[in-house]
Amino acid sequence: MAKTITTRYDVxxxxxxxxxxxAYLEACLEEANGDAAFIAKALGDIARAKGMSQVARDAGLSRESLYKALSGERNPGFDTILKVIGALGLKLHAEAIQTTS
Known part of the structure; x- marks a missing residue:
């Protein structure tokens, strides 16, 4: 029987x-349920895809502090989140929650 070889999935x-x-960030925002570290990790995934060094430069942060902020192990400040989102070429938007009256 042949062995199955697996590799670690990297989004x-x-x-x-x-x-x-x-689309990935939007899905993560919907699934986060208020977990800021989850959103930070999602931003870290996107930053790695774009190039962490470039994102750090564009956000005005050191590469090390960007890695720490987006590790998913801590809750970065909202100012850091906004800088990173801008450096990624993304923007946040708000919409009203549909409620039944």
Missing amino acids: SEHLRNPEAMA
Whole structure:
């Protein structure tokens, strides 16, 4: 019987264009359920796809601090999140929640 060889899945390998990056972030925002570290990790995935060094430069952060902020192990400040989102060429938007009255 042949052995099955598996490799570690890395979502950043599939985030090849801004539309895919935006769709991934949107899906993560919907699934996060208020978990800021989850969103930070998603931004880290996108930053790795785009190139962490370039994103750090564009965001005005050191590469090390960007890795730490987007590791998913801590909750970065909102100002850092906004800088990273801008450096990624993405933007946040808000929409009203549909409620039944």
